[in-house]
Amino acid sequence: MADSGSSGEFSASLTSSTLPPPRTRIFKIIVIGDSGVGKTCLTYRFCAGKFPEKTEATIGVDFRERLVEIDGEKIKIQLWDTAGQERFRKSMVQHYYRNVHAVVFVYDITNAASFRNLPAWIEECRQHALGNEVPRILVGNKCDLQDSVQVGTEVAQQFADTHSMPLFETSAKNSNILKDGSSRGSSDHVEAIFMTVAHKLRSQKPLVLSQPSDRAGGTVNLSSCGDSRGEGARSWGCSSC
Amino acid sequence: MDGWMDGWMDGWMDLLYIIYLIFICFFSTEPNVGRKQKLTEIHQALISDPVDIETLKRAAATRGGLLTDEVRRKVWPKLLNINVYNLPHRPGRDVRDNHRDHNQVVLDVRRSMKRFPKGMPASERAVLQEQLVDVILEVLKRNPQLHYYQGYHDVAVSLLLVVGERMAIAMLDTLSNYHLRDFMDPTMDSTKHILNYLMPILEQVDAELYDFMMRAEVGTIFALSWLITWFGHVLSEFKHTLRLYDFFLSSHPLMPIYLAATIVLHREKEVKQTECDMAMVHHLLSRIPQDLPYELLISQARDLFARYPPSLLARRAALQSHKSLSISTFQAFQLSTLHQRPDSVLQRLTKAHGAATSGHGLGAALSRDRGQLWGKGNRMVKMAVWGLSATLGAAMLAVAQTAMEWGPDVLLQLF
Numbered sequence: 001m002a003d004s005g006s007s008g009e010f011s012a013s014l015t016s017s018t019l020p021p022p023r024t025r026i027f028k029i030i031v032i033g034d035s036g037v038g039k040t041c042l043t044y045r046f047c048a049g050k051f052p053e054k055t056e057a058t059i060g061v062d063f064r065e066r067l068v069e070i071d072g073e074k075i076k077i078q079l080w081d082t083a084g085q086e087r088f089r090k091s092m093v094q095h096y097y098r099n100v101h102a103v104v105f106v107y108d109i110t111n112a113a114s115f116r117n118l119p120a121w122i123e124e125c126r127q128h129a130l131g132n133e134v135p136r137i138l139v140g141n142k143c144d145l146q147d148s149v150q151v152g153t154e155v156a157q158q159f160a161d162t163h164s165m166p167l168f169e170t171s172a173k174n175s176n177i178l179k180d181g182s183s184r185g186s187s188d189h190v191e192a193i194f195m196t197v198a199h200k201l202r203s204q205k206p207l208v209l210s211q212p213s214d215r216a217g218g219t220v221n222l223s224s225c226g227d228s229r230g231e232g233a234r235s236w237g238c239s240s241c
Numbered sequence: 242m243d244g245w246m247d248g249w250m251d252g253w254m255d256l257l258y259i260i261y262l263i264f265i266c267f268f269s270t271e272p273n274v275g276r277k278q279k280l281t282e283i284h285q286a287l288i289s290d291p292v293d294i295e296t297l298k299r300a301a302a303t304r305g306g307l308l309t310d311e312v313r314r315k316v317w318p319k320l321l322n323i324n325v326y327n328l329p330h331r332p333g334r335d336v337r338d339n340h341r342d343h344n345q346v347v348l349d350v351r352r353s354m355k356r357f358p359k360g361m362p363a364s365e366r367a368v369l370q371e372q373l374v375d376v377i378l379e380v381l382k383r384n385p386q387l388h389y390y391q392g393y394h395d396v397a398v399s400l401l402l403v404v405g406e407r408m409a410i411a412m413l414d415t416l417s418n419y420h421l422r423d424f425m426d427p428t429m430d431s432t433k434h435i436l437n438y439l440m441p442i443l444e445q446v447d448a449e450l451y452d453f454m455m456r457a458e459v460g461t462i463f464a465l466s467w468l469i470t471w472f473g474h475v476l477s478e479f480k481h482t483l484r485l486y487d488f489f490l491s492s493h494p495l496m497p498i499y500l501a502a503t504i505v506l507h508r509e510k511e512v513k514q515t516e517c518d519m520a521m522v523h524h525l526l527s528r529i530p531q532d533l534p535y536e537l538l539i540s541q542a543r544d545l546f547a548r549y550p551p552s553l554l555a556r557r558a559a560l561q562s563h564k565s566l567s568i569s570t571f572q573a574f575q576l577s578t579l580h581q582r583p584d585s586v587l588q589r590l591t592k593a594h595g596a597a598t599s600g601h602g603l604g605a606a607l608s609r610d611r612g613q614l615w616g617k618g619n620r621m622v623k624m625a626v627w628g629l630s631a632t633l634g635a636a637m638l639a640v641a642q643t644a645m646e647w648g649p650d651v652l653l654q655l656f
C-alpha cells in the first residue's frame with residue numbers, strides 16, 4: 001500500500017520549492033503511459049471539464065492546470081501530460097520529473113499491450129528517483145468500450161496490489177459510465193480520481209494530517225476518501241467505485 | 242514531328258501564362274506590385290538552365306514566400322533537387338506489412354484531423370489520411386535507418402496536402418535524409434543537441450531574458466514540437482504553416498531554431514512578467530499566439546542567422562561535441578541543388594528515356610498518374626482550385642475551370 005509512512009520527506013520537497021510562498025499550494029502530477037491510452041483526454045477532461053473533440057499526438061510535454069478547493073484551501077493541480085512514444089522519454093521528459101508530487105499511470109483496458117508495458121513505466125519512475133512516498137495511482141481508461149475489453153479488472157487489480165497502487169477504471173469519454181455498464185449518476189469519475197490524488201497529497205502534509213481528510217470541499221464531493229481502504233482489494237483513496 | 246509539336250505547345254503555354262499574369266494584375270484581391278514581379282522572377286528562375294536556385298530560395302524566404310500552391314508545386318521540388326518526372330511510384334498494399342512503426346503512425350495519423358482543411362468532407366479526409374499513412378511508411382521502408390517520431394506526420398501532411406502523394410514521398414524522403422535527419426535517430430539525443438542552440442541565441446540578443454529563463458529552468462522542450470514539425474503541429478492556420486515551409490525548405494536545417502528564438506524574443510515582455518517558474522514559463526511559451534507577425538519574424542530570423550551563424554554559437558556555447566548529420570551534410574545537399582535542369586528539359590529527357598526503354602515508360606506512367614490526379618471531381622483539383630481562389634479571386638477561378646475543360650495538363654503548365 002502506498003501509505004503516508006514517509007510523509008515527512010515528501011512534504012519537505014513540497015515546501016522547499018523556490019517559488020515565492022504563494023497562497024495556493026501547487027500539486028504537480030505527472031501522467032504517463034503508452035501512446036494512445038488517453039492521457040491527453042484524461043487530463044483535458046479534468047482541467048476543462050469535458051472530453052476533447054479532437055486530440056492530437058502529444059509532442060514532448062504538455063501542461064494543464066486547474067484550481068480546486070479542498071476543505072477551504074485553494075490548491076492548484078498541475079498535470080504534466082507526456083508523450084507516450086518511447087524515444088521521447090529518455091532525453092526529453094526527464095526534466096519534467098523534477099519535484100513531481102504524484103504519478104498517474106494510465107493503460108487502455110482495450111489494449112493489452114498498454115497494460116503489459118506498465119512495468120516499463122514503473123521502471124522509468126524508479127530511474128527518475130521518485131521515492132516510494134510519492135503517491136501513484138493506476139488508471140485503466142476507455143471503460144466505455146465494453147465490447148473490446150482486453151484487460152480484466154481482476155488481473156489489473158492484482159497488478160495494482162503488487163505495486164501498492166489503487167486502481168481506477170474509468171473513461172475520459174463517458175465519465176459517468178463504469179466498466180460494468182452502470183451509471184454513476186451525475187458525478188464525474190475522472191474528476192473524482194484526480195481529486196482523490198489531491199486529497200491524498202494534502203493529507204500527507206503534517207499540518208493537515210490531524211484534520212479529517214474525508215470531507216471533500218469546494219467543487220467535488222467524494223463519498224469516501226483519505227486512507228481508508230475501499231471495497232475489495234483497492235488501496236487508498238478509492239471513491240465510491 | 243514531336244519537336245514541332247513541343248515548340249507549338251511551348252508557345253501556346255507562354256501565351257496562357259501571359260493571360261494568367263494579366264488576370265493576376267487585374268483581379269488580384271490584394272493589389273501588390275511586388276507580387277507580380279515575384280511571380281515573373283520565379284518563372285524566369287524555373288525556366289533557366291540550370292534552374293536559378295538562388296532566386297527560388299530568395300523568393301521562398303522573402304515576403305509572402307512562394308505565394309500560391311501552384312507555385313509551390315513547381316518550386317518545392319527544385320528546392321529539394323527532385324525530378325518531378327521521375328517520382329516514386331504509389332506505394333502498394335505491402336507498404337503496411339509489419340513495419341515496426343506501423344501502429345504508432347496509424348495512431349498519430351488517425352488523430353490528426355485538425356491538420357486538414359475545415360470544410361473538407363470526412364470521406365475525403367479519410368482518403369487523405371490513408372495516403373498519409375502510406376507516404377510515411379513508404380519513406381520509412383526506403384530508409385530503414387530512420388526512426389519515426391510523433392510529429393513526423395505533421396510534416397508529411399503539410400507536404401501531402403500541397404503536392405499530392407507521389408511528390409510528397411519524394412520530398413519527405415529527401416527531407417528525412419537531410420533537414421529532419423537528426424530527429425530520426427533511435428534516440429532523441431541529436432534533437433536535444435539542436436534544441437541546445439536556442440538559449441545561446443537568446444543570450445546574444447537579450448541577456449536579461451536569457452537570465453530569466455535560466456532561473457526559471459524552463460528548458461527547451463516548449464520548442465520541441467516547433468522544431469521537429471516545422472511548426473506544423475502548433476499553427477492552426479494552414480497558410481501560415483505553408484509560409485514557414487517555404488522558408489525552411491530554402492534554409493539551413495537550424496533555421497527553425499532561429500525562428501523559435503525570434504518568437505521568444507517577440508514575447509519577451511510577456512515572458513518576463515510571468516512568474517519565474519518552470520511550469521508557468523513552459524505553459525506560456527508552448528502556446529503560440531496565432532496572430533504572430535510571421536513576415537517580420539522570418540526576416541528577423543534571417544538576420545539572426547546571419548549575425549550569429551551556427552558555427553559561432555557552437556563555439557561560444559561549446560556545442561560542437563555532438564555531431565549533427567543535418568548540419569554536416571547540408572553543404573553537400575546545397576551543392577546538389579545547383580545543377581538542376583528546367584522541367585521542360587527534364588520532361589523531354591524523361592520522355593526520350595521512356596521511349597527508348599519501353600512502350601509505356603515513365604512518361605506514360607506519369608501522364609496516367611496526372612490524368613488521375615486531375616481527373617474530374619478529384620480532390621487534388623479541388624485543392625488546387627481552393628488555392629487559386631484564395632489568392633486570385635473568382636476571376637481566376639473561372640479561367641482555371643475553363644482551363645480544366647481544355648485539359649488537365651494546361652493547369653500544370655501555367656508556370
Ligand SMILES: Nc1nc2c(ncn2[C@@H]2O[C@H](COP(=O)(O)OP(=O)(O)O)[C@@H](O)[C@H]2O)c(=O)[nH]1
Nearest residue numbers: 035036037038039040041055142171172173352
Ligand atoms: N472510447 C474512448 N476513447 C478514448 C478515451 N480516451 C481517449 N480516447 C481516444 O483515444 C485516442 C488517444 O487519446 P489521447 O488522449 O490522445 O492518448 P494519449 O496518447 O495517451 O495522450 C484518441 O482518439 C481519443 O479520442 C475514452 O475514454 N474512451
Ligand SMILES: [Mg+2]
Nearest residue numbers: 039040057058
Ligand atoms: Mg497525449
